[in-house]
Amino acid sequence: MTHTMPHGAAHLLAFIREAEVGRNDRASYDVIYAHRQGGLTKPLTAMTLGEVIAAQKTWSKAHGSSAAGAYQFMRATLVGLLREIPWLKEAQVFEPALQDRLGLHLLDRRGFASFVSGAISVTEFGRRLAMEWASLPVLAETDGDRRRVKRGQSYYAGDGLNKALVKPDELEAVLRQVLAASPSSDATPQPTAAVSPPTVRSEVRHRPVARSGRFWTWLLTAGGTIITALKELNLVALDWRVQLAILATIVGFAIYAISSMPAVRDALGLGR
Template sequence: MRDALPGSIKPAFAARSLRCERKCSQPNRNEPRTCCIIQLLLACFLLFAPHSIAWAGRDDGDLLRFIRHFEARGSYDIFYADIRQPPPKPLTQMTVGEVLIWQGSLKGTRSTAAGGYQFIRGTLADLVQRHNIPRSARFDQNLQDRLARHLIDDCAGARARGTTAFGNCLAEIWAALPLLSGPQKGRSAYHGIAGNRALTTPENFTAVLQGLPYRTPTIRQARASVPSGHRTVVPRHVRIRSAMKETAAAANAAMPKQVWTTDPYAVD
């Protein structure tokens, strides 16, 4: 998390604070001095309060799950499918420095995307530098979530403008998310680049941005949520889990029901 409000929001609060300060120094009958002082204190608090306090109560767990599901099938250890030189060990067991070295060694691949949020090398290196993350830090689930939150925070200005602007900003970060407006609405901002395309609908994306809980969909739900004419891609682990549930349900339905008229364990 950042330590203060985004840069795009700061000037507005600073200007408001300055106006209130001038009014307090020259109060008039229509605006009591006490009221003006309260406004000044509130503006100062919002200007210098920590980012986490300014966004008190923000719960982005569902948004992170949503992004991770469509970007990486929910896995923190996954990497771009066309990479022919896999990491020497699972990504979550490597340090950030080791991940960057491995990504830098990749040749002949269209992408170096790795981890639950498919960080390409340039993005990962930038996050490490901007947020002073030690290269010795473990690239585990917690750190990957933290890095993703930093990227979400980069869209703070868009978030203040509304759901659509916020969603479009996130779609420019994660290729699996659809744009929510414009001529390319419903498509990835990187459609066709390195095989990228949107893997969910604007309606599903908007619902999560508006605070609705996200659960991994079943095959039927995933297919029903995709507009006609679009091919549905269902993650392998979802297909396996759904098949197991359907098999168990069919077995229970086919099992004959035994009705006992006497106690089978009674002693003669």
């Protein structure tokens, strides 16, 4: 294993190797599908990545699958990784260290970091792993590759080729061990409750009396009332046009005074 392997990842990859090829030793890295590696001209771990990909073209017909190595990489998977990973080259030897790095890349692609951080559950991460490795079971009923599959079945159940080779309880136990081996997330700062800013009272400014709409409304109302009373007592004679102008002025100032009240402006959406 490489020294940069994240906490718990080495343990999980060892479990996957055993599930995929039935062993967890150095020889597991040389296994091809159906354990037909004895027919190879040289060990898988002595071949370059390019040689493995080229040889896999014939394995599907000859052996039923192109799966190769400790993590049973399919040819399409290796071709995809070669395009996806900048540092990966066809000339690199398909040795155990390289296979581990590629296995870790697949873990990361399936959400390993999110799993150990608590962002996804054991059940969800188990489903994602089952999508990558057919020997692993799903941990809850879900839609599989071909049909609806139950807990304990391979995600690829029904394809006539794959089936789960480990019990769901075993996978769950390993995943919980991975969580226990990962750095605790308890130290992660928790979001604090929002603190409302202190209420700041704005300075109250008084308008000059001469600019007050209420003042002029009251003044004109009083004046109009007086004039009307004098007219009724026949003490003053006003043309109807003058009376109409006085009424319009009073009404205008009344509207202005009312609309200038803060509560009224808020209700009308005019602001302060």
